[in-house]
Amino acid sequence: MIKIKIEKPFRLNDTVTCGQIFRFFPQDDGSFDIIIKDRVINVRMDKDLLCVSSNKEDNLKEVVENYFDLGNDYSSMNDFLIKQDDKLTSAIEFSNGLKMIKQDPFETIIEYIISANNGVYQIANALNNIAKKYGKKVMFNNKEYYLFPGYKDLSKVTLEDFRKCKVGFRDKYLKAIIDKLNNNEINLEEFYNLDTKVALDKLMENIGIGPKVASCILLFAYQKYDVFPIDTWVKKVMKKDYEIIGEKNIRAFATKTYGKYSGIAIQYLFNYGRNNK
DNA sequence: CCACAGGACGGCT
């Protein structure tokens, strides 16, 4: 067990539950079990301390600080967004301390391909099915967990196998990108350094990845904050609170107003919206 | 049993 002193605003609960990640497991004591790449962690806040335990203690502090982006201060981004759109003021005050989680690129790609035309519960279910079948089993606090498999582990998985994991018609999308990765036709590392527009186009060359999915991948795995993933929820908010209708108009508004922090603005809007119906 | 919710694709204009 390690304890990390929180120096900058951090809201663990909202950060975990606001829709960035799917494979987290709330515990009875209010803590979360979360599967991060090659380990399972348990996290909870105790005043200004983040308490973390894991089945794998090495580099735990570094891994957790990086995962929750604890080293970055979001206050200048927040100031920028409020200056651009004062309607965001209450959302940002409400969500202060919401962090952008840094996720594993491969898992993020699979997560969001599965997310297309799908509900949160089904997405989590499919991911857990895949992990249980093809990922490494880990015992943690007497509970069984499964790490998410890498693309090499999934190279032989057939369309029928994926269907059994309840991914539905997205089976062929998963197989296509996993084959490409195993044939070294895609380099997951290069997206970190690509310009957002170029990276979006490159991701969308893959079947099953459209504008929304590509934006989510860049936002959650590659820290590209200038994307604006437009889903039905965003469309509703834009219509209701901003009287803007249509993807094209929404995108133009977001680019003009939120600019390089568009993706963060969405997180604040969403987190505020879902807690204040 | 039917309606609906949730993005991307592909065929059509």
Next chain:
DNA sequence: AGCCGTCCTGTG
């Protein structure tokens, strides 16, 4: 360029 039927699973 834009519109729309289709894909699968789960819920109400």
